[in-house]
Amino acid sequence: MSREPRSKFIFLMIVILFLIIFVGAIVTSASAAGKGDAEAGKKAYDAKCTMCHGTAGKGDGPAGASLNPKATNFTDKAKMTMAQRAQQ
Ligand code: HEC
Numbered sequence: 531m532s533r534e535p536r537s538k539f540i541f542l543m544i545v546i547l548f549l550i551i552f553v554g555a556i557v558t559s560a561s562a563a564g565k566g567d568a569e570a571g572k573k574a575y576d577a578k579c580t581m582c583h584g585t586a587g588k589g590d591g592p593a594g595a596s597l598n599p600k601a602t603n604f605t606d607k608a609k610m611t612m613a614q615r616a617q618q
Contacts, residue, residue, distance in 0.1 A: 576585070582594035587604035594601030604610060 580591050582589075582591045582597065582601035583604060584590040584594065584601075589601045589603035589606075591601060602609065602613070
């Protein structure tokens, strides 16, 4: 009977250890997700979006000008505010 409290203590320590690892993993992945990756985003934009939206995002890419409606100008504040509101 004298060994029982000790094994309970060890069990509790193991549970606490796993909790710390679990919470740590959640916090780490959450902070990584919040940071984003501007460099990777620029690469993806340059590769897939500039042909229509232009390198500066003004909707003046070579393919965008001939479209109807034209490719959106991301620097047009009024337009982008409307787009943002529509998503909410
Ligand atoms: C083939 C040409 C083309 C390509 C490539 C393209 N777009 Fe567009 N995009 C358009 C056009 C045209 C519109 C405007 C559509 C409209 O006004 O109905 C638009 C609109 C948008 C809008 C505004 C949507 C809104 O709610 O007003 C966003 C944001 C956008 N594009 C992002 C992107 C991103 C990010 C990429 C690259 C991954 C991309 N586009 C690639 C043609 C293109």
